[in-house]
Amino acid sequence: MWAAQHFAFEEPNRWMTSGGLGTMGYGLPAAIGVQLAHPKSLVVDIAGEASILMNMQEMSTAAQYRLPVKIFILNNQYMGMVRQWQELLHGGRYSESYTDSLPDFVKLAEAYGAHGIRCSDPAHLDAAIKEMIDTPRAVIFDCLVDQKENCFPMIPSGKAHNEMIMAELEDDAGLELGNVIDEKGKMLV
DSSP states (O other): OHHHHHOOOSSSSOOOOOTTSOOTTOHHHHHHHHHHHSTTSOOEEEEEHHHHHHSGGGHHHHHHTTOOOEEEEEEOSBOHHHHHHHHHHSTTOOOSOBOSOOOOHHHHHHHTTOEEEEEOOGGGHHHHHHHHHHOSSOEEEEEEOOTTOOOOOBOOTTOOGGGOEEEEEEOTTSOEEEEEBOTTSOBOO
């Protein structure tokens, strides 16, 4: 969802997405398929760490066919959208959305014969992305991001498109709340 909102495409037919339908694990096999179909193109899978772990075994396919696919992991140590739903719609009752036992993605990349990069400092991000793009083989880029950052807009389960949560607000006590707008532009929360 972050890529859909913040990544600009200069040409049509350059975007593969599950459309936000909750298909965690879609990105890596889709990127491998695109790389097979377009072997000379730059193919980047932008995904969360939980999504990558769903199909990490597909890195063996990338290795076997020597595919230079780039895996850019937005790593917040959570199933990000699950955590966001639990925070905003279930009163912060978190259940099994945090992962404190993640693998070392750099070492995992090396195990598959890929190049591993980790970046936690925004000041080094541009150089690390350039390194990823310039590497002629598969790359797993572990980009450590803020654990509590939410992705908006979002449509709560069972709600219509005109009941989407647009952004976060703070209440009088300083607590963050979802900002729900109805079809007339009236704030509901």
